[in-house]
Amino acid sequence: MQTLREELYSIVGEDRVTDNLLERILYSHDLAPIPPEVLTLFKTLPDAVVRPTNAKEIAELIKYARKKKIPVIPRGAASWAYGGATPVKGGIVLDLTGMNKIIEIDKQEMTVTVETGINWKKLLEELEKKNLFFPVYPTSAPSATVGGWICTGGLGIGSLKYGQLKENVVEIEVVTPTGEIVQVPNKPNYKLDWFFGSEGTLGIITKATLRIHPEPEVFSPHAICFNDTEQMCNAVSKILKDSTKIYFIKFTDEGYLDIRRSLGLFAPKAAACALFVFEGSKKTVRKDLEKFHSIIKKMDCSELDAEKSHEEWDERFHPMRIKRAGPTLLAGDVLVPVSKLYEFFERLWKLKEKFNLKMGIEGTVVSRDSTVVMPMFLSDERKRWKYLTAMPAIKEITDLALKIGGKPYGGFGIWNSFYLDKVYSNLEIRKMKERKKKLDPDNIMNPGKLYRVQTKFRVPLTAKTYNFFMFLLKILRRFD
Amino acid sequence: MELIELKKHKMEDEIYICAQCGFCHEVCPIYEEIGWESASPRGKIYWLKHILKPGPLPVIEIDKEFANRFFQCTICGHCSEVCQTKINTPELWKAIRTEIYQRGLWPDVLNELIEALKKEKNVYSMPNDERTIWAMDIEEEIRTKVRKKAKVAYFVGCISSFMGRLADIPLSTVRIMEHAGINFTVLGSEEWCCGNPLFLAGASSLAEEIVRYNVATLCKLGVETLITTCSGCYRAWKQEYPEILKEDLGFEVLHVSQFLAKLVDEGKLKLRSIDGVVTYHDPCEIGRHCNIYEEPRKVLENIPKIKFVELPKTKKDCKCCGGGGMLKATNPELAAKIASRKIDETTEVGANILTSGCPACKLNLMDAIFEREATVEMLDITEVVARALGS
Ligand SMILES: Cc1cc2nc3c(=O)[nH]c(=O)nc-3n(C[C@H](O)[C@H](O)[C@H](O)COP(=O)(O)OP(=O)(O)OC[C@H]3O[C@@H](n4cnc5c(N)ncnc54)[C@H](O)[C@@H]3O)c2cc1C
Ligand code: SF4
Ligand code: SF4
Numbered sequence: 063m064q065t066l067r068e069e070l071y072s073i074v075g076e077d078r079v080t081d082n083l084l085e086r087i088l089y090s091h092d093l094a095p096i097p098p099e100v101l102t103l104f105k106t107l108p109d110a111v112v113r114p115t116n117a118k119e120i121a122e123l124i125k126y127a128r129k130k131k132i133p134v135i136p137r138g139a140a141s142w143a144y145g146g147a148t149p150v151k152g153g154i155v156l157d158l159t160g161m162n163k164i165i166e167i168d169k170q171e172m173t174v175t176v177e178t179g180i181n182w183k184k185l186l187e188e189l190e191k192k193n194l195f196f197p198v199y200p201t202s203a204p205s206a207t208v209g210g211w212i213c214t215g216g217l218g219i220g221s222l223k224y225g226q227l228k229e230n231v232v233e234i235e236v237v238t239p240t241g242e243i244v245q246v247p248n249k250p251n252y253k254l255d256w257f258f259g260s261e262g263t264l265g266i267i268t269k270a271t272l273r274i275h276p277e278p279e280v281f282s283p284h285a286i287c288f289n290d291t292e293q294m295c296n297a298v299s300k301i302l303k304d305s306t307k308i309y310f311i312k313f314t315d316e317g318y319l320d321i322r323r324s325l326g327l328f329a330p331k332a333a334a335c336a337l338f339v340f341e342g343s344k345k346t347v348r349k350d351l352e353k354f355h356s357i358i359k360k361m362d363c364s365e366l367d368a369e370k371s372h373e374e375w376d377e378r379f380h381p382m383r384i385k386r387a388g389p390t391l392l393a394g395d396v397l398v399p400v401s402k403l404y405e406f407f408e409r410l411w412k413l414k415e416k417f418n419l420k421m422g423i424e425g426t427v428v429s430r431d432s433t434v435v436m437p438m439f440l441s442d443e444r445k446r447w448k449y450l451t452a453m454p455a456i457k458e459i460t461d462l463a464l465k466i467g468g469k470p471y472g473g474f475g476i477w478n479s480f481y482l483d484k485v486y487s488n489l490e491i492r493k494m495k496e497r498k499k500k501l502d503p504d505n506i507m508n509p510g511k512l513y514r515v516q517t518k519f520r521v522p523l524t525a526k527t528y529n530f531f532m533f534l535l536k537i538l539r540r541f542d
Numbered sequence: 543m544e545l546i547e548l549k550k551h552k553m554e555d556e557i558y559i560c561a562q563c564g565f566c567h568e569v570c571p572i573y574e575e576i577g578w579e580s581a582s583p584r585g586k587i588y589w590l591k592h593i594l595k596p597g598p599l600p601v602i603e604i605d606k607e608f609a610n611r612f613f614q615c616t617i618c619g620h621c622s623e624v625c626q627t628k629i630n631t632p633e634l635w636k637a638i639r640t641e642i643y644q645r646g647l648w649p650d651v652l653n654e655l656i657e658a659l660k661k662e663k664n665v666y667s668m669p670n671d672e673r674t675i676w677a678m679d680i681e682e683e684i685r686t687k688v689r690k691k692a693k694v695a696y697f698v699g700c701i702s703s704f705m706g707r708l709a710d711i712p713l714s715t716v717r718i719m720e721h722a723g724i725n726f727t728v729l730g731s732e733e734w735c736c737g738n739p740l741f742l743a744g745a746s747s748l749a750e751e752i753v754r755y756n757v758a759t760l761c762k763l764g765v766e767t768l769i770t771t772c773s774g775c776y777r778a779w780k781q782e783y784p785e786i787l788k789e790d791l792g793f794e795v796l797h798v799s800q801f802l803a804k805l806v807d808e809g810k811l812k813l814r815s816i817d818g819v820v821t822y823h824d825p826c827e828i829g830r831h832c833n834i835y836e837e838p839r840k841v842l843e844n845i846p847k848i849k850f851v852e853l854p855k856t857k858k859d860c861k862c863c864g865g866g867g868m869l870k871a872t873n874p875e876l877a878a879k880i881a882s883r884k885i886d887e888t889t890e891v892g893a894n895i896l897t898s899g900c901p902a903c904k905l906n907l908m909d910a911i912f913e914r915e916a917t918v919e920m921l922d923i924t925e926v927v928a929r930a931l932g933s
Contacts, residue, residue, distance in 0.1 A: 080578070083600060083602065084580060084589070084602060084607070084608065084611075085578060085579065085580050087588070087589070087592055087599055087600075087602065088579040088580055088585045088588055088589070089579060090599060091562075091588075092562075093561065093562050093563060095562075098595075098597035098598055101597055101598050101599075102598045106599070107599055107600075111578075113577055113578070139564045139567070140562070140564065141563055141564055157577075157578075157579065159567070159577075160577050181567075181568060183568070184568060202563065204563075204564075204565040204568060204624065205563055205564035205565050205567060205568070379565075379626070380626040382561045382563060382626050382627065383626055383627060383628075385559055385561050385626075385627050386559050386627050386628065388558070388559065389555055389558035389559040390558060391561070442558075443558060444558065444595070
């Protein structure tokens with residue numbers, strides 16, 4: 063009888079298949095360091111890893127996996143932290159980062175078509191060489207793949223002006239869970255929308271056509287230090303109201319600045335800092351800036367010089383710099399109304415005190431009325447008990463956001479799936495599940511996540527169990 | 543399991559500090575070639591973490607296969623350059639190589655290298671008396687330089703000394719020195735390997751004798767400035783020697799590009815134009831490791847009417863040529879593939895002369911040019927300058 067590896071050889075060739083243990087260990091996880099106690103619930107070690115090079119190969123792989131009822135787990139850069147690329151019951155991990163070519167740049171239609179394993183930064187650099195620009199990308203752009211972001215959050219740099227990723231995508235190619243290669247939205251009965259945030263459960267996205275723009279004449283970043291966090295929140299609201307064309311707003315609280323400073327990194331002495339970035343033609347940016355400065359002038363704040371502001375803009379890719387102080391960094395990731403931002407800060411600070419956390423808060427405004435907030439706190443995964451009992455703080459952050467009309471951001475995967483019903487209505491969830499069943503009747507595409515978490519013991523992990531364990535850990539924390 | 547050397551080198555925390563963000567993938571020449579996660583800096587760090595704390599997954603053995611993976615790395619430092627948590631990966635890779643050495647798991651070729659060093663004081667197992675073989679054509683002239691009291695010494699280094707194909711580097715250096723009227727000395731058969739292969743392979747503990755010997759030999763001659771044409775020698779002298787001696791060397795160490803830039807400033811080089819379009823590859827060990835970027839450019843730009851173009855990625859972003867970190871000894875095929883990409887970059891920018899400041903780069907890139915039958919000419923920066931002097 064042929065082994066799994068041998069059978070896969072016949073589909074993609076020997077040099078792009080492995081079942082070597084050393085390799086499989088590296089494909090058993092994503093960014094998040096999960097406590098071993100939790101890991102034992104799952105079979106995170108894949109049975110094999112494959113590096114396909116085209117959609118046809120993937121289609122053959124999927125047909126094979128379907129016949130054998132083996133899970134298939136798509137993986138980009140594994141920079142997402144919700145366990146999306148982590149197997150829960152073994153299977154075949156598809157490392158898609160080798161599919162990273164730019165297929166076509168169409169200057170007439172102003173689109174670029176790429177293989178989805180390309181990372182955002184590389185794509186941006188290639189476009190820049192031709193004076194072109196794609197306006198939205200995640201801060202993980204140096205590694206995160208186009209496919210990975212389509213399948214997860216889709217809100218990031220530039221969203222404030224250009225919307226979510228899905229508003230900037232024209233077409234995608236998908237290898238469906240039954241091994242068909244389809245172009246969406248051209249394929250009848252398929253909707254582009256389904257695949258945004260699909261987390262690898264509805265098929266493998268192999269190509270994407272994105273709407274591009276001429277490179278803006280200028281990027282004008284302005285780093286502002288506030289003596290008071292409430293003032294900063296007010297400033298953000300006011301600027302959002304008055305400056306309709308602002309491209310990017312990012313903010314940090316004092317806790318975050320303190321951690322940076324403790325590491326010898328640049329951090330101005332302030333209660334809070336925000337970076338405001340305008341882009342466009344020189345003329346429009348000049349006008350925007352006039353308005354911007356007229357608002358800022360009235361606030362208790364000061365602006366850093368242009369060089370420092372540019373440095374802050376360059377720092378946009380490095381929110382995890384502070385991890386050095388950990389060495390482990392845990393984080394909540396939520397979307398809250400801008401109008402409630404200050405209230406949220408206050409609640410987070412209380413939580414910080416309650417849990418005695420070394421916490422720093424960072425956030426990116428992603429639309430006129432909502433902002434992503436990422437409270438990050440330091441921990442040490444080597445101190446197992448302490449680490450485990452720090453977990454409930456993440457749940458508390460999400461719960462706080464829900465209380466003020468926010469919700470978890472970034473997707474569900476394994477670790478956020480317990481919040482599915484807090485983000486979608488029952489009807490929406492039913493529809494999602496029906497769609498999943500229809501497209502993937504054998505449940506081979508990234509099973510055991512998003513809709514329902516499945517452990518290796520064949521028992522699902524429900525929100526109730528999750529809440530119970532978090533409650534227990536919170537109690538136990540007191541005996542620490 | 544414990545990794546003693548990581549602890550000793552205070553590198554254990556770094557394993558946990560790594561965010562596993564994967565920002566280092568894009569720049570790693572090894573990952574670019576191999577494509578599997580295990581070839582990436584991130585993957586290697588994850589293994590170390592897994593060894594320290596395996597959790598519920600199977601433990602992995604530190605065996606020959608595992609050890610060999612850590613020699614699939616040029617120690618180019620590019621991963622460290624882009625790392626958002628600023629992990630000093632070159633130090634980390636050297637520490638884990640030390641662990642591997644201590645466990646007796648080195649690739650065989652490195653054991654041979656140690657034997658050669660012990661016996662002959664050079665990496666090629668050649669009689670050290672033949673250190674001036676490169677100067678065959680200027681034998682008389684060089685004899686007057688060997689071990690003479692002088693303020694300037696030229697440390698030729700093993701590769702340029704013994705590899706006939708690279709003899710033009712020291713020959714050009716001598717030619718330039720003479721042109722500029724510099725009185726200098728070379729050590730000849732009393733020059734010992736700088737020890738860099740030991741540092742890179744994780745055996746610095748064996749290098750102390752070499753370090754003390756080389757420093758003492760130079761001090762005896764009253765040397766105030768030491769010049770190297772090899773970026774590896776330069777880094778060893780600059781970074782490793784003071785660490786081992788725990789004190790300053792007592793003389794300054796210059797890479798030849800810095801020395802040339804000084805000569806340019808002092809107006810001591812009468813340069814004429816040369817044909818061709820020139821581009822410059824930043825050697826990792828003087829570039830990312832020691833921040834020497836401007837001097838070589840300054841020298842090239844002072845050649846009248848030079849057509850100079852930059853590579854697509856330069857200075858701290860310059861891609862490694864594949865010739866460093868002992869890769870060429872341990873994984874020659876991989877080194878060749880990486881070098882081949884540099885030839886593509888050279889033609890992409892329309893250059894026909896590729897220059898650099900390191901014999902190891904030159905050797906590896908020359909091999910790739912030969913293999914590809916490319917029309918690019920590979921010249922060390924000293925050769926370019928010598929050509930502009932009209933020789
Ligand atoms: C420093 C840092 C900053 C970040 N900033 C942001 C941000 O600004 N905004 C944001 O939204 N997120 C952010 N993230 C989270 C994460 O980087 C993004 O979600 C990113 O898009 C994930 O891409 P990836 O290639 O790493 O995907 P992976 O982690 O590999 O995969 C994510 C999910 O998508 C699936 N998948 C991946 N590729 C495909 C494909 N081609 N077809 C089908 N399924 C696929 C996987 O199965 C998995 O479920 C950040 C993370 C880090 C570490
Ligand atoms: S030092 Fe260079 S070759 Fe080694 S892992 Fe880092 S980037 Fe790769
Ligand atoms: S860039 Fe640094 S932190 Fe990120 S994976 Fe690589 S080594 Fe780790």
